[in-house]
Amino acid sequence: MYNQQEKAFEEASKTYRVQGFTCTNCANTFERNVKQIPGVKDAKVNFGASKLVVKGKATIAELEKAGAFENLRVQDANKKVEARVPFWKQxxxxxxxxxxxxxxxxxxxxxxxxxxxxxxxxxxxxxxxxxxxxxxxxxxxxxxxxxxxxxxxxxxxxxxxxxxxxxxxxxxxxxxxxxxxxxxxxxxxxxxxxIESLMDIAPKEALIRRDQKEMIIPVEDIRIGDMMIVKPGQKLAMDGIVVKGSSTLNQSAITGESVPVLKKINDEVFAGTLNEEGLLEVKVTKQVEDTTLAKIIYLVEExxxxxxxxxxxxxxxxxxxxxxxxxxxxxxxxxxxxxxxxxxxxxxxxxxxxxxxxxxxxxxxxxxxxIVTAIGNAAKNGVLIKGGIHLEEIGSLKAIAFDKTGTLTKGIPVVTDIVTFNKDEHEVISLAGAIEQGSQHPLASALIRKAEELKLDLNRITVEEFQSITGKGVKAKVDHQMYYLGNPKLFEELFSGEINAAINQQIKTLQADAKTVIILGTEKEILSLIAVADQVREASKQVIRKLQQVGLEETVMLTGDNKRTAEAIGKEIGISHIKADLLPEDKLNVIKHLRTKYQGVAMVGDGVNDAPALTAATVGVAMASTGTDTALETADIALMSDDLIKLIYAIKLSRKxxxxxxxxxxxxxxxxxxxxxxxxxxxxxxxxxxxxxxxxxxxxxxxxxxxxxxxx
Structure with missing residues (x-):
């Protein structure tokens, strides 16, 4: 009986690159021949990427013999690709x-x-x-x-x-x-x-400082935690975090953006990007096979x-x-x-x-x-299309649903108004910021940034029994008092639907100005109203207009935000339908309803909290400007920058x-x-x-x- 290690080894697969494919029939024949090699359990040929994945044991000689009918050449995918023989010399x-x-x-x-x-x-x-x-x-x-x-x-x-x-x-x-x-x-x-040009973007070696010594070593030998020194005019060989220096980086290889992006200490940087002006020291955070660029290449080939x-x-x-x-x-x-x-x-x-x-x-x-040409061209322009079926489907969409925060808006909310009742402004922000340190909600960052701006020490406040209330807010105990921090719906439930009329009017006034209202209070009283606003992306209005021009029948905004704020933003960008006050499962239900009404429906989100809706849509499109694993894995199509205009490009490419x-x-x-x-x-x-x-x-x-x- 096999133990777990032996079983894992038995099921291990190895990837090879193949030169010489001319047609899909040749690839299919080669795949059948490889499967017949003794010791091979299974084999899969990727014609578009010229790759072969073998489960089991086979030598290069055996694989090339299986491809002798087409004079195929096989080499290990991890080895340096041999220089291609010029076409006329083949x-x-x-x-x-x-x-x-x-x-x-x-x-x-x-x-x-x-x-x-x-x-x-x-x-x-x-x-x-x-x-x-x-x-x-x-x-x-x-x-x-x-x-x-x-x-x-x-x-x-x-x-x-x-x-x-x-x-x-x-x-x-x-x-x-x-x-x-x-x-x-x-x-x-x-x-x-x-795709081959993507493989050549990142350098094959880098200047590394390790144990107080500087050395140039191949990327395969670089370890997580090594310090990579990147001089002006050089490309980054690995993903990492900037620990010293600041500079503008050209990220077009990853995101398709031609405008350089300023990177400073604690910012994430990617392999294949070009350092334009400053000296950077970068702490390596991923191995060469796990970099964002490597993932993009792998996903495009697949x-x-x-x-x-x-x-x-x-x-x-x-x-x-x-x-x-x-x-x-x-x-x-x-x-x-x-x-x-x-x-x-x-x-x-x-x-x-x-x-x-x-x-x-x-x-x-x-x-x-x-298909190969279109997917490869899309990757070079910062649009990752994860299959021919998705390339075809995005061109025949009838409706598109957008998440609001981080998609139609920049997703960087700021505190705009603080209305206090029984506490002063600093006390309110200290309390709210300390509680929200345990939250992953986008609005939490606005409160924490405001506390930092006011130079408040949040660590002096001890927060206990923190608990998230899905779709409504959070609660936590501070100095033996339970505090609630969330949307008006949360406090309507706490107060059995009876929020003070004057406070309710203030809430409505703030919401009418496209602001999200966060309430801080206890089970008995409201202590403060904190208004937070998120800036609309410059491209959002243009994208919605162009989508309507190219024949989409319906554009929908989905948000957990309140109706008044959502309507104010929706009116500004010209979206046709607005669905507000939604929980994650509500977004999923809206997508299911749209799919019964239209054959082709896309969902555009940030790839994290919109995963169910992205999966349920005909085509899930993720905003993946940070190269998040979730966005790359969940979506059918990933926009590798914050530019929504690339959605129009993807539709245009698909239709062409x-x-x-x-x-x-x-x-x-x-x-x-x-x-x-x-x-x-x-x-x-x-x-x-x-x-x-x-x-x-x-x-x-x-x-x-x-x-x-x-x-x-």
């Missing part, structure tokens, strides 16, 4: 150059001799073997297994062309298909560059593995499309000679043309290259991606259909058929890469 492309040169020589020889002479045939044959060697290996293996993919179709077509004496056309088809595959490889490399609905459709379609093409090709090769007396060579030639033009290359690549995916699928099918129709009267040659397929692949690839141009 081994697969060098073979194309040689085969093309031989094709040209063969063409000249066919003029020197007649086309049926053995010498040009031999030359064409050598060109076919060099250019299509790996293709034939894959195609013949698949043919034996009755696995009819594009390699199988091309192998049958090329061998068939040689069998009926069309050696020249067979050679042209091989070369054009090789060029088409090279274009697919190049397009996926371009699409993945957004997002590319999530299949979008359009990708699922294409995969299902391709599953039935390829066998259908084979049946059509067989019928076109056999039926005409048997029933209308067409020449067998001519008829077989047309059947082979159907196989060539029927290759689903363009169709298969149409969706993944768009959906448009391009639909264009790609339509173009692929139209080109295939037209080409197939031209084969019936014999107007389409083999080389024109593969040229049509290559053209379709090139068109959908270039069309997808247009997503790299979408900016905020």
């Amino acid at each position: 081994k697969e492309n060098v073979k194309v150059y040689i085969a093309t040169a031989l094709l040209f020589v063969s063409w000249l020889l066919s003029y020197r001799y007649n086309a049926d002479h053995v010498i040009p045939k031999i030359s064409y044959g050598i060109s076919i073997l060099i250019g299509g060697y790996s293709l034939f290996i894959k195609g013949l293996k698949n043919l034996v297994r009755l696995n009819f993919d594009m390699n199988t179709l091309m192998t049958i077509a090329i061998l068939g062309a040689a069998a009926i004496g069309e050696w020249g056309e067979g050679a042209i088809v091989v070369i054009l298909f090789a060029i088409s595959e090279a274009l697919e490889r190049y397009s996926m490399v371009k699409a993945r560059q957004s 997002a590319q593995a999530e299949r979008a609905p359009s990708q699922a459709f294409v995969d299902r379609f391709a599953k039935y499309y390829t066998p259908m093409i084979i049946i059509v090709a067989i019928l076109l090769a056999i039926v005409p000679p048997l029933f209308i007396g067409l020449d067998w060579n001519e008829s077989v030639y047309r059947g082979l043309a159907v196989l060539v033009v029927g290759c689903p290359c363009a169709l298969v690549i149409s969706t993944p290259v768009s 991606a959906l448009t391009i995916i639909k264009q790609n699928i339509t173009l692929s099918l139209v080109i295939k259909t037209v080409a197939l129709l031209l084969i019936i009267p014999g107007w389409l040659t083999l080389w024109l058929a593969i040229f049509a397929d290559m053209g379709a692949t090139l068109i959908v690839t270039l069309n997808s890469l247009r997503l790299l141009r979408i900016r905020i």
Whole structure:
């Protein structure tokens, strides 16, 4: 019987990076091959990120043998990525150059001799073997297994062309298909560059002070608690807290913000950000694999593995499309000679043309290259989209609900008014600040900051029996007296609904000015009213207006704040519906109601206390300016800065991606259909058929890469 340690080791998985993927079919085949390796329990290939996760034991040699059909190269994900070989120098492309040169020589020889002479045939044959060697290996293996993919179709077509004496056309088809595959490889490399560029943002080593000694060491050897020294013009290698110095940091790599942010002592800083002017000493708080940048890269790579609905459709379609093409090709090769007396060579030639033009290359690549490009571009602009399905869904939203505090407002409340009854102002703030030191509520920070501003010593007050009252406030005992601190609803319950009329009027007056009223009192009397206000974000009004312009039917503000304050803020920013006095479960119920009314509903919150509502929405969007773990884990989409305008960018990117995916699928099918129709009267040659397929692949690839141009 295994103990816990042995079981954990048994279930451990290892991640590898893979070079050489050209299509999702290749990735699927590789995954199946890896699963068959003795010692491997399970394997999962992430085509978009070019990653392989293996559960069990396997050597690099065994993994590369499993990928030999596509000449895949495998390396440990934790090792330094090898320098990429320039596209024009890659081994697969060098073979194309040689085969093309031989094709040209063969063409000249066919003029020197007649086309049926053995010498040009031999030359064409050598060109076919060099250019299509790996293709034939894959195609013949698949043919034996009755696995009819594009390699199988091309192998049958090329061998068939040689069998009926069309050696020249067979050679042209091989070369054009090789060029088409090279274009697919190049397009996926371009699409993945957004993520690969993120990997290169943070330095691989840093200047560290440890045990009073300064040394430059690799990031893998840096420990939590080490002191990192960052000079002006250098990038931070690790996450940490500033302990000495102040400087402006360019955080665009993490948040997408182009405006530098001032960082001073006790501020959090992130790996990959650029120190612009001052000398900083930073205490390292996370290991290299746990930095915010590492999490972003990991989540984006995982997002590319999530299949979008359009990708699922294409995969299902391709599953039935390829066998259908084979049946059509067989019928076109056999039926005409048997029933209308067409020449067998001519008829077989047309059947082979159907196989060539029927290759689903363009169709298969149409969706993944768009998804990978869009998600990578979004990450570079500070928007983390955690899957193709979320990329598609955010573009089809009908309603968006916003949390108020920290989302539509800055989330940094300040005390604006203090109305006292039986105590002076300093006594009230001392008491309220001391009690709120045990609270995590955003309004608590306003009271504590006010106490600091008045230079009050909160530690001299002993607070006992502190207890949070969900959605209403807190209570605690000070000097044997129980005090309550919370919203008017709390005191209505304490006083059985009878708050003094004059005090009630003061509360309403403050609330009408978009201020939140906190009451300090006991079970018998109200001691003070403390008004707190939160500033509305500059972008909130603009975002609500643009959302309405792009066709959203409903915008809703959800808040636990009182109705008057909520209405004042809602009116200022122009939101269509306001839901106030809500507990966390009330927000969840509002989202559920909106989902019954509309198919697509988003919830935008801070990713901490809005987790249930974020989860229940069609798309959960978190404001993640501080890179909080909760925001990154809970939300489907995270805005890595305080800029709500990026929500508009995400919707714009999604709609553009959906448009391009639909264009790609339509173009692929139209080109295939037209080409197939031209084969019936014999107007389409083999080389024109593969040229049509290559053209379709090139068109959908270039069309997808247009997503790299979408900016905020």
